[in-house]
Amino acid sequence: MDSDFIELDGVEKVFDVRRRTGFLRRERREVRAVDGISFRVPRGEMVGYIGPNGAGKSTTIKMLTGILTPSGGRLRVAGIDPSRERTKLAHRIGVVFGQRTTLWWDLPLRDSYRLMHRMYRIPDRRFRENLDRCVELLDLAELLDVPVRQLSLGQRMRGDIAAALLHDPEVLYLDEPTIGLDVISKAKVRGFLRDLNAERSTTVLLTTHDLTDIEQLCDRVMVIDHGRLVYDGALAGLHEVGESERTLVVDLEREMPPIELASDLAVRVVRVEGPRQWLAFPASASAAPLVARLAAEHPLVDLSVREPDIEAVIAKMYAADPSRQAV
Template sequence: MDADFIELDGVEKVFDVRRRAGFLRRERHQVRAVDGISFRVPRGEMVGYIGPNGAGKSTTIKMLTGILTPSGGRLRVAGIDPSRERTRLAHRIGVVFGQRTTLWWDLPLKDSYRLMHRMYRIPDSRFRENLDRCVELLDLAELLDVPVRQLSLGQRMRGDIAAALLHDPEVLYLDEPTIGLDVVSKAKVRRFLRDLNAERATTVLLTTHDLTDIEQLCKRVMVIDHGRLMYDGALAGLHEVGESERTLVVDLERELPPIEPSPEFAVRVVKVAGPRQWLAFPASASAAPLVARIAADYPLVDLSVREPDIEAVIARMYETGAAAPGIGGTDVGAAPGSRSGG
């Protein structure tokens, strides 16, 4: 069970929708949100599950939690069929759904936690230990008496993460856990999740549009688009398959001709606007040697690195007909089909 803690075999989810076909007539269409996905997640692994909006990410997570029933295929979490034993599974999983909160809107944050204490029947000592740890590491002490409706998005996200962990779940599903957070808060959440995984071997499935979350937390990433699994492997391998590029934005002391570092860096100048220049380089390459060379050869004032957009990476995979080896049922070169959901 440890090797196949989460297992999906040919899982599908099809929705029937009705679309207007005339003044008084509607036609029924089938929308295939998830299309034959298969993968395994061992116990204790942190996996990034990414893709553009409408790719099927949220639909997959809803099936993993038992909210939705698969239209086909086989799905198990810790040996449990989520749709058949949802209540039993609920005690073993924690979920944070991006823009939706599990907290009580008009109650202070601490009252939501007390309700969860009773709902999950958490032993008092364990509840106090988990709550104290979450409050300290997620910086929630000053928010405990604040009604949830008065919290900012970033504060509520931290509160939701704590709520999802009070009952010691074995699996944690996170949908955009750093959305709305400032740089300092993002760092705290990422450090908290790393420690959680290391100390308690909590299995984490993370969906996000922030590739920095993936780079700092996950050794493995899966890409889904149009309901199909397009890639399953290391993030560096994803960039190689999609031939993605990062952008180095360089501010010089004065306007100069386009920067020309050594050919070994495989860099191209994308844009020049006065003293600012935009340089593209392979996403799988380190920026450090390039930055060092530019700093040594040019009057540098400031610089920043922009990560590739995941939608652009996937679009490039479609254009080139590329797919990771070993991913079955992924006709990347085919015309995309209907999709629905996240």
């Protein structure tokens, strides 16, 4: 059970889509949102589940929560079939969808949490302890009496994360949990999730387009594209397979010719606009030696590192081998 806490064997989800082709005519076609996915997630692991828009990430999570029923294959969470025992599973999982809230729109956060207290039949003492911890670590104290509809996206996201954890779920599904958050709030959420995983061995499945979330939280990453699992392993391995690059944006004191560095890194200037230059280097490499060399040899004013786009990484993977299957 612990080694196969979440298990999928050849899981498929097919939707029938009808498109109007004439005044009284419609064309029917099948869309395979998930196409034969298989993987295992042990209890207590934090896994990044990433891919481009429309790849099948949210569909997978909806099947794992019981919202959708698979068209084929076998799926279990903690030994439970989600679609057949959805109510039983609900007490063991927490879910946060970045674009949809589980909170009551016109109620203050505090009242939403009280409703969940009753819905999940959480013991009073445990509820107070969990709520106090979430309020402190997610900085919600000043928001508890504010109606959800008046919260910013970032504030609502923090409120949703707290709501998903009040009943001590064994599994937490997070869909874009840091969307709309500023840098400080993102750091708080990431630290909170790390502590949660370390202290309570909560299993976390995280979908995001922010690779920093994955790098700071997950040792393992799975990539899905066109409904198929195309990579399962370490993030560094994904960068190597996709030959992805990070970009160092450098602001100099004055306009200069393209920077040339005598370095072991494969660094190249991809763009120059006045005193600003964009340097690309392998995503699997550390930026520290490159930054140190630049600071020593050039008049720097400012710099920043931009992470590679996930969709670009996957596009390169497919360009290198169109027939690539699950790893």
